[in-house]
Amino acid sequence: MARILDVIECPDMGAEEIVRRIPESGAGDFRIGSQLIVREGQTAVFFRDGKALDTFQPGRHTITTANIPLLVNLVQKIFSGSTPFTAECYFISMRDLLDQRWGTAEPITLRDSVLRMVRVRAHGTYSFVVADPQLFVGQIVGARGYYSTQDVTNYLRSMIINRLTDLLGENTTSILDLPAMFEEISAATRVKLADDFAAIGLQLKRLYILSVSPTEETSKAIDEAASIGAIGDMDAYVKFKAARAVGDAANKQGAAGDMTAIGLGLGTSMAAGQVLAQSIASSSKPAAAAPAAAPAAAPDPLETLKQLKGLLDAGLITQAEYDDKKTEVLKRM
Secondary structure, eight states: OOOEEEEEEOTTOOTTOOEEEESSSSOEEEEEEEEEEEOTTEEEEEEETTEEEEEEOSEEEEOOTTTSGGGHHHHHTSSOTTOEEEEEEEEEEOSOEEEEEEEOSSOEEEEETTTEEEEEEEEEEEEEEESOHHHHIIIIIIITOOOSHHHHHHHHHHHHHHHHHHHHHHHOSOGGGGGGGHHHHHHHHHHHHHHHHHTTTEEEEEEEEEEEEEOHHHHHHHHHHHHHHHHOOHHHHHHHHHHHHHHHHHHTOOSTTOHHHHHHHHHHHHHHHHHHHHHHHHHHSOOOOOOTTSOOOOOOHHHHHHHHHHHHHTTSSOHHHHHHHHHHHHHHO
8 A cells, every 4th residue: 555645855966966756656645634754955746636726935834625636536535634635746946047067969061151061969968947837747747757857858959959050051151250250149049948947837947059060071171171271272182182092002912013003002102293283384484485465474482382382292292302392492482
């Protein structure tokens, strides 16, 4: 037989705990006349047959049909007014629940004006408070069956990520612009979530985006874009990529003396030599003869030095070759 609860209280509710159910499982047997003790920072809600019976603020309360009117008909059908009734009591924390964490379990895919398509992960913090305990219990416990703090925070996290994904998709032009937009996106997300939280009896007080970071694949794409900008010439960059791909294939040779690998190695040298020859020739050869009335301008030394530096950074010329050519260009200045 279930134990009759004459004193209902929750003295050890943790600072990060949102809801505590008494009893933890099943229905409790509460006697009319039982003492309910609600501490500061708590609210108690009796719940029975899918309905919230009444809400109790901090203090000591004696359970009667006066403060739980929905029990009147139940008690009248039983021969003793002290007969137990079955229900559950939920103690709700009314404190601000700070430093709650949210984060994307899976990457978010976004269009990008620079990289065309990117995948990012985001995480941050938020804080909230229970604004309407009876509505909260009715919507979260009664409608969704969430009893534990983890269930509740998981549900809230999914709401945050859903709204944030919508906003990022609508307002992001490039991932490179996102760090400057964290404050605006956070504020817009809070506005969108206000009604969602209010519908379940909560108030969202703060929401912060700590980072929006690219996945490994997107990071590589960003590095490639940065390389293009550093080289400054798409044709030279494509040639460099082709030479590097051939070189990687040559390095994966199998048995010693493998002729295919040797051929690939030769191809690498030839490709690199062609790129080097074309780039240096274009920077060092004199301008083609022009009509006497409009002589061609000499190559810009600074532009030539930039091209040489790009070849050096790409690994297509050695430091010694770079130094020799740099000396030649400086002499002509």
